[in-house]
Amino acid sequence: MLIFTSNLGTSDISKAVGLGFSEGAAGSNYERMKQKVHDELKKHFRPEFLNRIDDIIVFEQLTQEQIIEMVDLMIGRVGKQLKTKDMAMELTDKAKSLLAKRGFDPVLGARPLRRTIQREIEDALSEKILFNEVGPGELVTVDVENWDGEGAGEDAKFTFVGRPKPALVAGEEPAADLAASASE
Structure with missing residues (x-):
């Protein structure tokens, strides 16, 4: 079996669909x-x-x-790295939406998202950690300022606010459960 991909026709597709996201293309458009x-x-x-x-x-x-959804998956990987630093x-939904807008290209698809x-997130967060603006034991909330959710958000800026991490962050297992599952 041989599978290959091509970008043939993508310029026509992007012209036909227009810029931005598809709202679920109708059958005739497809x-x-x-x-x-x-x-x-x-x-x-x-x-x-052929x-x-x-x-x-x-x-x-x-x-x-x-x-x-792809933003969530990729940010989940960053979250796993932060967990090793007790962070x-x-x-916010607004931050996810802006990442989705900035990381999506009608012709290239989601390739630029990573x-x-x-x-926008990893490099900026690394600087915040380096300059001790956020650190171990904190939950960092990423939000957006100067963006109302409309347009491309050229002037929008991601903000990073650290606050003490609750005992358990949603989706996180207690340390005792992690140790038990590792020994099984």
């Missing part, structure tokens, strides 16, 4: 998009090659909710 991709494939590849391909799958544009982090999280 069929038009699929036809455009097939037309681009025919322009770039010889029929003999005839050897069993199936061509065209993925729909990601929705904002899906991008936010925890939570993002870099956006690293630049």
Whole structure:
């Protein structure tokens, strides 16, 4: 089995869909998009090659909710790293939405999201830790200022506020439970 991906037709797709997030493309839009991709494939590849391909799958544009789920997964990895330093982090819905907007590109999809999280959250948080603005035993809340949730948020800024970490942060296991599960 051989699987490969292509960006053929993505410029047409982004023009057709427009900028921003898809709100769940209607069936007719998807069929038009699929036809455009097939037309681009025919322009770039010889029929003999295309005839050897069993199936061509065209993925729909990601929705904002899906991008936010990806933000949650990637931030979860950062949270695991912070846990080793006796810290925890939570993002407001507004912060997640801004990361999703800044990290999503209609043509590239979610590829830039990882870099956006690293630049906007991880690097900034590292500086806060380095300058002792936040530290061990704290829950860091990431929020946004200068953004009303509309537009691209060019002037928006992420804020980091540390406060004493509660005994257990949501989704965290007590240390005794972790030790017990490790010995099993």
